[in-house]
Amino acid sequence: MECIFCNIVNRKAEAEIIYEDDNVIAFLDIQPINYGHTLVVPKKHYDNFLTVPPEELNNLIKATQFITGAVKRSVKADGFNVISNNGESAGQTVFHFHFHIIPRFNDDFTFKPRFKNYTSDGMKQYADKIRSTLSKYKDVFNG
Amino acid sequence: MECIFCNIVNRKAEAEIIYEDDNVIAFLDIQPINYGHTLVVPKKHYDNFLTVPPEELNNLIKATQFITGAVKRSVKADGFNVISNNGESAGQTVFHFHFHIIPRFNDDFTFKPRFKNYTSDGMKQYADKIRSTLSKYKDVFNG
Numbered sequence: 292m293e294c295i296f297c298n299i300v301n302r303k304a305e306a307e308i309i310y311e312d313d314n315v316i317a318f319l320d321i322q323p324i325n326y327g328h329t330l331v332v333p334k335k336h337y338d339n340f341l342t343v344p345p346e347e348l349n350n351l352i353k354a355t356q357f358i359t360g361a362v363k364r365s366v367k368a369d370g371f372n373v374i375s376n377n378g379e380s381a382g383q384t385v386f387h388f389h390f391h392i393i394p395r396f397n398d399d400f401t402f403k404p405r406f407k408n409y410t411s412d413g414m415k416q417y418a419d420k421i422r423s424t425l426s427k428y429k430d431v432f433n434g
Numbered sequence: 435m436e437c438i439f440c441n442i443v444n445r446k447a448e449a450e451i452i453y454e455d456d457n458v459i460a461f462l463d464i465q466p467i468n469y470g471h472t473l474v475v476p477k478k479h480y481d482n483f484l485t486v487p488p489e490e491l492n493n494l495i496k497a498t499q500f501i502t503g504a505v506k507r508s509v510k511a512d513g514f515n516v517i518s519n520n521g522e523s524a525g526q527t528v529f530h531f532h533f534h535i536i537p538r539f540n541d542d543f544t545f546k547p548r549f550k551n552y553t554s555d556g557m558k559q560y561a562d563k564i565r566s567t568l569s570k571y572k573d574v575f576n577g
Contacts, residue, residue, distance in 0.1 A: 307557050323550050349496075352491050358564075360571065361564055365563040366564075372520070380539055393524075409462075420470075424507050425500075
């Protein structure tokens with residue numbers, strides 16, 4: 292299947308590229324939450340956050356930090372979100388991993404999530420489940 | 435000023451801690467978007483994404499990836515968001531840098547952002563501004 296981000300990397304599709312190095316490319320989102328909304332993308336194709344190798348993650352997060360500083364300064368943003376959506380249920384629309392950098396302004400934040408509440412035991416039960424899963428996979432993590 | 439996340443690190447405040455290593459601690463958000471919503475936090479205090487040193491960023495993103503896999507598996511999520519909010523305008527409420535891991539399910543995604551549109555020249559103008567800022571700071575980035 293054609294991947295639009297791979298096509299941008301290979302210059303088969305157009306984009307307003309603002310940054311590029313050996314591993315990473317960044318360009319403006321054509322459907323911005325705010326002007327200057329930027330996508331930071333590994334040049335190699337990985338479907339989502341969980342499949343990006345550690346070295347690539349390091350390249351990406353460092354470039355994202357650098358680019359975020361410039362985006363914030365350029366559009367005089369008051370704040371910013373750094374977001375990765377993974378899976379359709381999370382709002383991912385291009386299945387080539389990327390970070391969104393979204394500039395934010397004091398008068399524009401309208402995202403009011405509906406929070407859930409844990410029952411009195413619920414929080415510990417969820418924590419236990421995750422701790423147990425983590426302990427099973429501890430040996431595959433070289434953190 | 436008291437920092438609640440520093441207090442959690444120092445065991446002066448309680449939390450459902452699910453992960454801890456020399457540099458990173460992770461615990462459940464008490465106000466979850468979905469059950470299993472987790473915060474990944476550097477043990478040292480940094481106000482926001484832009485002030486976290488590169489080595490710490492690397493520790494954090496690797497731990498976040500590892501923990502995300504376990505959270506997703508534990509709550510049988512279909513997808514997930516990895517989010518950092520920076521500045522009040524972006525929804526940051528605790529000014530100690532952290533990543534949110536938010537499990538998502540096929541029937542629960544209700545965030546419909548209001549997108550903006552670039553004018554025909556607007557996109558290039560924003561890209562030019564950011565490229566120019568980036569070029570000024572290129573020498574301070576060791577990507």
